[in-house]
Amino acid sequence: MHIDHIGIAVRDLESAISTYETILNSTCNKREIVESEKVETAFFETGESKVELLGATSSDSVIAKYVEKKGEGLHHVAFEVENIRAELERLREEGFTVLNEQPKKGADNKLVAFIHPKDNCGVLVELCQSV
Numbered sequence: 001m002h003i004d005h006i007g008i009a010v011r012d013l014e015s016a017i018s019t020y021e022t023i024l025n026s027t028c029n030k031r032e033i034v035e036s037e038k039v040e041t042a043f044f045e046t047g048e049s050k051v052e053l054l055g056a057t058s059s060d061s062v063i064a065k066y067v068e069k070k071g072e073g074l075h076h077v078a079f080e081v082e083n084i085r086a087e088l089e090r091l092r093e094e095g096f097t098v099l100n101e102q103p104k105k106g107a108d109n110k111l112v113a114f115i116h117p118k119d120n121c122g123v124l125v126e127l128c129q130s131v
Contacts, residue, residue, distance in 0.1 A: 001079070001080045001081060001082060002048055002049065002079070002080055003048075003049045003077060003078070003079060003080075004049060004050065004078045004079060004080035004110075004126075004128050005043070005049055005050035005051065005052045005078045005108075005128075006049070006050075006051055006052065006074065006076070006077055006078070007052045007054050007074075007075040007076040007077075007078065007126070008051065008052065008053050008054065008072070008073065008074060008075060009054050009063050009066050009067050009070075009072055009073065009074075009075040010053050010054065010055050010067070010072050011055075011067050011072055012055070013040055013042060013053060013055030016042070016053045016055070016072075017042050017053060020042075020044055020051060020053065021044075024044050024046065024051070026044055026045070026046075028042045028043065028044055028053075029043055029044065029045050030042070030043040030108070031043075032107045032108065033057060034105075034106060034107050036104070036105070037061065037062060037063075037106075038056060038057045038058040038060065038061030038062070038063075038064075039054050039055065039056060039057060039061055039062070039063050039107075040054075040055045040056075040057050041053065041054055041055075041107040041108070042055070043107075043108060050108075052078075052107070052108075054075055063075070074123075075124060076114070076123070076124040076125065076126045077123055077124075077125055077126070078112075078125075078126035078127070078128050079125065079126070079127055079128070080128055080129065080130070081127050081128070081129055082129070083129070084103045084111050084112075084113060084127050084128070084129040085102075085103065087127050088100075088103070088113055088127065091115060095119075096115050096116070096119045096120075097115065097116035097118065097119050098113065098114075098115060098116075099113070099114040099115065099116055100112075100113040100114055103127075103129070105131075106126075106128065108128075109130060109131055110128040110129060110130055110131065111128065111129045111131055112126055112127065112128045113126070113127050114126050114127075115127070
């Protein structure tokens with residue numbers, strides 16, 4: 001349907017929020033902790049799409065490991081879909097490596113699933129569906 005958001009992995013969420021408030025000339029409009037992923041998110045509205053800052057809440061979270069290995073920066077691009085289960089099946093049939101057998105609850109009241117970056121020119125792709 002459209003790009004729902006871009007996810008940016010950050011080392012210090014408070015500092016990153018301040019930086020993006022200045023860049024976007026806007027305030028962070030939503031923060032949320034996703035316990036299952038050990039991450040705190042901060043969202044900025046940017047028209048039809050959003051910027052999602054991702055800060056680790058634990059040193060063993062996926063985001064902490066990502067930042068340690070690759071540094072801060074673009075983590076994923078999320079595309080909103082109408083039927084996430086159908087899209088996952090379609091992409092599996094097309095030969096893409098789906099990282100989640102079933103969608104899981106993510107931030108911003110969405111079901112989410114990820115497609116491996118090796119199949120996407122090095123970019124982690126998130127599919128998301130509003131619930």
